[in-house]
Amino acid sequence: MRRVTIKDVAKAAGVSTAAISYALNGKEDKVSAETLEKIKAAIAALNYIPDYSARSLVNNKSFLIGIVIPQTESHRQLILENPFYSEVVSGIESELRKHNYHFILSGVDKGRSYLDITMQRNLDGAIIMGIYHEKFYEELKQVNIPIVLIDSYINDTAFRKIGIDDTAGGKLATDYLIANGHTNIALVTGTIKKDGVVEKRFLGYKSALQEAGLFYDSDYVFEDSVSYEYGVAAGRTIAEKHPDITAVFATADMMAFGVISGLTAGGRNVPEDVSVVGFDDIPMARMFMPQLTTVRQDIKGKGITAARCLLDTIDGIAPNGTEKLMLPLELVERQTVKRLRP
Amino acid sequence: MRRVTIKDVAKAAGVSTAAISYALNGKEDKVSAETLEKIKAAIAALNYIPDYSARSLVNNKSFLIGIVIPQTESHRQLILENPFYSEVVSGIESELRKHNYHFILSGVDKGRSYLDITMQRNLDGAIIMGIYHEKFYEELKQVNIPIVLIDSYINDTAFRKIGIDDTAGGKLATDYLIANGHTNIALVTGTIKKDGVVEKRFLGYKSALQEAGLFYDSDYVFEDSVSYEYGVAAGRTIAEKHPDITAVFATADMMAFGVISGLTAGGRNVPEDVSVVGFDDIPMARMFMPQLTTVRQDIKGKGITAARCLLDTIDGIAPNGTEKLMLPLELVERQTVKRLRP
DNA sequence: TTGTAGGCGTTATCAC
DNA sequence: GTGATAACGCCTACAA
Numbered sequence: 001m002r003r004v005t006i007k008d009v010a011k012a013a014g015v016s017t018a019a020i021s022y023a024l025n026g027k028e029d030k031v032s033a034e035t036l037e038k039i040k041a042a043i044a045a046l047n048y049i050p051d052y053s054a055r056s057l058v059n060n061k062s063f064l065i066g067i068v069i070p071q072t073e074s075h076r077q078l079i080l081e082n083p084f085y086s087e088v089v090s091g092i093e094s095e096l097r098k099h100n101y102h103f104i105l106s107g108v109d110k111g112r113s114y115l116d117i118t119m120q121r122n123l124d125g126a127i128i129m130g131i132y133h134e135k136f137y138e139e140l141k142q143v144n145i146p147i148v149l150i151d152s153y154i155n156d157t158a159f160r161k162i163g164i165d166d167t168a169g170g171k172l173a174t175d176y177l178i179a180n181g182h183t184n185i186a187l188v189t190g191t192i193k194k195d196g197v198v199e200k201r202f203l204g205y206k207s208a209l210q211e212a213g214l215f216y217d218s219d220y221v222f223e224d225s226v227s228y229e230y231g232v233a234a235g236r237t238i239a240e241k242h243p244d245i246t247a248v249f250a251t252a253d254m255m256a257f258g259v260i261s262g263l264t265a266g267g268r269n270v271p272e273d274v275s276v277v278g279f280d281d282i283p284m285a286r287m288f289m290p291q292l293t294t295v296r297q298d299i300k301g302k303g304i305t306a307a308r309c310l311l312d313t314i315d316g317i318a319p320n321g322t323e324k325l326m327l328p329l330e331l332v333e334r335q336t337v338k339r340l341r342p
Numbered sequence: 343m344r345r346v347t348i349k350d351v352a353k354a355a356g357v358s359t360a361a362i363s364y365a366l367n368g369k370e371d372k373v374s375a376e377t378l379e380k381i382k383a384a385i386a387a388l389n390y391i392p393d394y395s396a397r398s399l400v401n402n403k404s405f406l407i408g409i410v411i412p413q414t415e416s417h418r419q420l421i422l423e424n425p426f427y428s429e430v431v432s433g434i435e436s437e438l439r440k441h442n443y444h445f446i447l448s449g450v451d452k453g454r455s456y457l458d459i460t461m462q463r464n465l466d467g468a469i470i471m472g473i474y475h476e477k478f479y480e481e482l483k484q485v486n487i488p489i490v491l492i493d494s495y496i497n498d499t500a501f502r503k504i505g506i507d508d509t510a511g512g513k514l515a516t517d518y519l520i521a522n523g524h525t526n527i528a529l530v531t532g533t534i535k536k537d538g539v540v541e542k543r544f545l546g547y548k549s550a551l552q553e554a555g556l557f558y559d560s561d562y563v564f565e566d567s568v569s570y571e572y573g574v575a576a577g578r579t580i581a582e583k584h585p586d587i588t589a590v591f592a593t594a595d596m597m598a599f600g601v602i603s604g605l606t607a608g609g610r611n612v613p614e615d616v617s618v619v620g621f622d623d624i625p626m627a628r629m630f631m632p633q634l635t636t637v638r639q640d641i642k643g644k645g646i647t648a649a650r651c652l653l654d655t656i657d658g659i660a661p662n663g664t665e666k667l668m669l670p671l672e673l674v675e676r677q678t679v680k681r682l683r684p
Numbered sequence: 685t686t687g688t689a690g691g692c693g694t695t696a697t698c699a700c
Numbered sequence: 701g702t703g704a705t706a707a708c709g710c711c712t713a714c715a716a
Contacts, residue, residue: 003461005693016703021695032701049461053395053404054693057708062395080435081625086428093422097448102463104444105435119345119391121444228629257629264631283423287570287599289606289631347709358687363711374685396709399692 004048013042024050062122063101065310067092068114070130071107079107082254083282084299085129088150091303092127099311108132113139125310128152131196146313148306153195160313161324162306166197169295169329170204173249173277176293176331178212181340182247182275185209188234188259189251190226198226201251201279220245231258232265238274239266246274246340253278253285256292260336271338281332290335297329346390355384366392404464405443407652409434410456412472413449421449424596425624426641427471430492433645434469441653450474455481467652470494473538488655490648495537502655503666504648508539511637511671512546515591515619518635518673520554523682524589524617527551530576530601531593532568540568543593543621562587573600574607580616581608588616588682595620595627598634602678613680623674632677639671 010017015035022030023039031039042048056062069085080086089105096103104121108114113136118126125146131154140147141158151163177185187205190198202221209216220242222234231250235258238245250256256278260270268274270290278285281296305325312318352359357377364372365381373381384390398404411427422428431447438445446463450456455478459465467488473496482489483500493505519527529547532540544563551558562584564576573592577600580587592598598620602612610616612632620627623638647667654660 003693006695007693017694018696018703018705019701022702025695030701035701047457049458051399051464051693052462053398053464054708055695056395057393057399057693057710058695060708080422080428080432081425083423083425083428086422086425090422093447093449102446102448102459105447106439106444107435115389116391117444120394122393122395228625261629261631283570284626287603289603345709348711349709359710360687360712361685364686367711372685377685393709396692397711399694399709400711402692 003051004046006048006050009039009042009046009048012046013038015039056122060122062124064121064123065096065101065103065307066114066117066121066123066126067103067105068108068126068128068130069105071109080105083284084252084280087282087299088129088303088306091300092307093303094300095304095307095311101311108136115139115143118143118145125314127306127310131193146310148310148313150302150306151197153197153200160309160318160322162302162309162327163197163324164297164302164327164329166200167204167207169279169297170201170249170251171208172204172329172331173201173279173295174205174208175212177247177249177275177277177337178208178214180247180275180337183214184245184247185214185220186234186238186242186245186248187221187223187251188231188248188255189221189223190255192223198251205249226252226255228254228258228261231255231260232262233258235259235262235264236266237262239263239268247337248274248276249279250276251279253280253282253292253294256294256336257284257288260288260290260292271336275337277331277337286334293334293336294332295329296332298327302327345393346388348390348392351381351384351388351390354388355380357381398464402464404466406463406465407438407443407445408456408459408463408465408468409445409447410450410468410470410472411447413451422447425626426594426622429624429641430471430645430648433642434649435645436642437646437649437653443653450478457481457485460485460487467656469648469652473535488652490652490655492644492648493539495539495542502651502660502664504644504651504669505539505666506639506644506669506671508542509546509549511621511639512543512591512593513550514546514671514673515543515621515637516547516550517554519589519591519617519619519679520550520556522589522617522679525556526587526589527556527562528576528580528584528587528590529563529565529593530573530590530597531563531565532597534565540593547591568594568597570596570600570603573597573602574604575600577601577604577606578608579604581605581610589679590616590618591621592618593621595622595624595634595636598636598678599626599630602630602632602634613678617679619673619679628676635676635678636674637671638674640669644669 006017006020009020019031070079127148129150147159149159149161192199192202206216224230250259256276260276270276278292278294281294285292285294348359348362351362361373412421469490471492489501491501491503534541534544548558566572592601598618602618612618620634620636623636627634627636
């Protein structure tokens, strides 16, 4: 069936298209109560639904925002399987929906820019997770739409940023282990890139060690991809080659699960033989057996806050280039850390 | 900065806008090789990116498809946290990207229709997960765009459907338990709605029992929301009140995790005291400890297939109203089932 | 082969 | 208060 347009409504209501548009866009003071009634009736009768493409064309406003999340190196697939990202997205969605925005979710192919989507779709703004090449950000700046970076340490006032204090988080986890009497504490982590969250957590780990007068041993840091699989490998290595290690701090819950599996497979029990603390507190953390002690961040809240932040900037309420918004962190004690007798 | 339009390119290349459009849309036989070169140069120089809104307006084609997933009753939040859905979405995305489509992901508020988004955004098609009111589908039919239903038993040739044989899956799980010597087998499941996947799995469970000459006892079915939390509750009840039960089939992996926790908390070990098999084989199934024995389906493949299916229908390659596409199922043996001595 | 012009659905600027 | 009408960026007859 042919699309019902504003003209059809105008005809049905016996008024002009302009009147319809006024009525639709809340400029009801420009139209008499009487015609307003007629218009409303006609809209309902015809089941008229406005075309956002046409609107976008004239208004330069699409009510569409872009969400970028990292993708796997190998398969170019979204890392949506990573529960962390899906929870953030879920948070963003819930906030956007309240304000009648939709979003387009995508990875960004290596080397390709995000300009395309931004311009093609007339995006009103974007929320970016993950870290990308310098060039990526440079291009983004040129399109000149509000942008919120989640968990980024990029130093650029052109973007709004929201994240957590990863250094403090790393320290929190390590301090907790130390407070429980551990001295030989391993770190299992994704690759430590300059200015990445992982580096900050690593720094927090080191500083906790130092503050406690503990020796930092680079043999105790196991660094590779942030994945369950690598966690298993690291856990296994620790079980087999490092009988001295009594605790490990994994910089992501997914890795912590792997570590626990690897440790167990290697014959060492958690937490009896070695303690483990994770990072993030994804929903699975409390379902895992044993339940994971971890550094909690409000993942969904991150998404909600990011969305709100973006919307405010779009609406001109919030100024650009404000300070990075820091969300709170908290250590949640569960079952994977054992108190060592001193 | 002002948007670079087709006119700018035309001016820069010294040709008409029509020529640009031809060049852009692969009608290169309508333009000489020479001007084609000039056009390409101009496009590159100006970094021209077409506006899809404008295109959509004239072509009635948006390169946008809608994905609908269920949302929590209470908070109206996407169930993207459910790893099953995120993996399907991930699969869809990877296929869509190959064909230069984008998607809009959303839940659908109770009672509200999906017509709005469909018309507002000029969606080229939609992929629907979950089950909704009859009215929802009726409306959907009216917009007359290709639609793929995932895991639906709706009987309507207006939609293309893809899923698995849930009855066979339920039977597969139960048969496996029976083959391992179990006779008192509980079912832990989400609410059994008519024509839902859960009902089919339940039917499979019953038929396996019957076929083996086992007594079906409704006291052995624990039915409530499909969630980890309910799994825990059911596991606990089984541990405390049903010493006779030696095995449970949970109709979703998430529930199975809960069951195992509840059982363990209730003092019964898995698989020593009671065996558990799940359904889906989400990534977490092999990370869980003990690793979950479960009925595996190719979740990402479901998404990919659905997307391909939809795209084919949009392109007119595949006919509408074909048979439901069935993806294979397989039982993967891991660590949560114990063989009973007869 | 190339260019002109009308129209897609909507909003906004004017006159009335 | 109301209604023509000109954009918005693009595509595509149709004409040249």
